[in-house]
Amino acid sequence: MNSTLAHRPRRLPAFIPWLLISPSIILLVALIAFPLLFALKNSFYFWNLQMSPTPMGFIGWGNYEMALSGGFFFGALLNTLLITVVGTAIEFTLGLAIALLLVHKVPGMNMTRALLIMPTTIAPIVVGFLFRYMYDPGGGLIPWLLTSLGIPLPPQGILGSSTTALWAVLFADIWQWTPFFAIVLYAGLLSIPPDIIEAARIDKASPWAMLMRIKIPLIKKTAMIVIMLRFMQLFNTFDLVLVLTKGGPGASTRTLGYSLYQYGLVDFNIGLASAMTWLMVIVVNAIIALLVFFAFKEFD
Amino acid sequence: MATLSFQSVGKRFGDGTLALSRVDLDVKDGEFLVLVGPSGCGKSTLLRSAAGLETLTEGRIAIGGRDVTDLGPGDRDIAMVFQNYALYPHMDVYENMAFGLGQRKIPKDIIRQKVEQAARTLDLMPYIHKKPGTLSGGQRQRVAMGRAIVRDPQCFLMDEPLSNLDAKLRVQMRAELKLLNARLGVTTLYVTHDQVEAMTMGDRVAVLRPVSDESQSNLQQCAAPRELYEKPVNLFVAGFIGSPAMNFITVRPVRKGKTLRCTIAGTDMTLPLTPQQAAARPFLDQWIDRDLILGVRPEAFLYPNPTSGGLRSEVLITEMTGADAYVFFELRGTASNRITARIDPRHLPERGAALEIGVDMERVHFFDPGSGLALRG
Structure with a gap:
């Protein structure tokens, strides 16, 4: 009789697993590790690409001093944090509210769900153009609406004033990404077993307790994942700024992402852009580490 | 503690399905009443409407004399144990x-006292700060019970609470639940599809069946387990309660001189009744030469056969459970009529052997084939 045990495959040679993961390692090294290290080296050099194809001289911490002292970095960091924190918070809150409405079996909900996903499918650059027209002081929909409601507008236009421009960028992002939160949180709410909700009703949970102590804790994992995802995306806000304000007026809407583009690819100051890249790497990693720590500490 | 009463309760779902119709049922103060029936019989819907999780389309529900039909689940003073806990x-x-106590604004120290007392009763103190995900099925079941107990509700509603436990644990929890009910004396409405659970746990058992229109009632019979078994009101209850199920045979009573006997339709087999047995069933006189349905429980067969009549067939298969043995056979001349008889294992016949088996006519049931109702003297 043929025993299947006799045909057990031999152990693979030790190098096979390494061989199999080598393509991903090579890609990671080529696309992430190498550029990062290349930028690290360049951050200590003065290098303007318009003047020379190679770094032009070692200047130590010079680029970092420039980035940190001239307000280049902190101004952009502040704008970025504002967009990221306020944007994520508003999108989450509105998204949750919409998701809670969607759970109710009201006529027309299927249609609403289908329509809701649409803003998310538009390229951010297109959203930027759409909103540029809608914010246009000479006939845009939004200034017209606000004026009709009696809300005073800055004379330079919404995008032209340093007090409103950043909020205008944020609003476009909220318009595009709130439905994303709504859909994901809706899916999360649907996954709550109905008998748990019924048990809470029998326990006489008030609507507020039902939300804060039953529903939100039960969709916490899903919520944390979308929040982190959006947090990272918002931290890189670039396309909306490019199309709507080009970082202006002044530097009032410059985000970190836009600053890097401005210094590196418009001014060609590779040294300064590299230094800011590294500052950003440090800040982003610190924030992500904190988020991961707080979000997942109790799941492990 | 309180009574729980359903008054001509009806429920039709939004999609037109009729789940409940004309259910009148009173669960007495402190009673353990079990709702049992096949799937789709409305037992869960009835329980959920008592909880306020379903709204009625007909009738009223009262708890402790208070009409709760229009109250929400939180205002009915009931506690529920769910199938999945x-x-x-x-x-x-x-x-x-x-949680439920906190939502009712009960002071923290009283909550602590009540929860700890319930946890001690249910042996949950070692796990008091564990999450449900880390507990076994039996422990989760006890937590679900604890959640109900701490509330001191007017009544407990239980929706197949033992069905997710393994067989051994289920038997153990069955006894524990019964003890708990006896100690707390809380009115309990308990749903199960398992008739053994129903018979062993219920002070009374209500048998429900699916309904197709509003003229019918889901409720077939509500009685103590023994009465339900010995005096089923109709074919449905007789067939549903008891395992293995009651055998139904079409017979025709005939009178020959002074003796009354039942002939098996289409055969020459007869089941004679003694004069006393015939006298105890005076209604049989009206059924002479008319078809009737005879119900014989597996244990009402006599083997070896001491009577002059009886059934003749051959043994299809036998089943040996230790204390009992069962013989399965087909009744010649009656289409696909498979019969199960319980016999003494010492007399277990061979498979395929010729079988002659008597029926204890003292213990049989008669049913009207038209209405399905039991005929009694």
């Missing part, structure tokens, strides 16, 4: 039990 997965055992 429905524990809050993000709260530990203590919080699970305390």
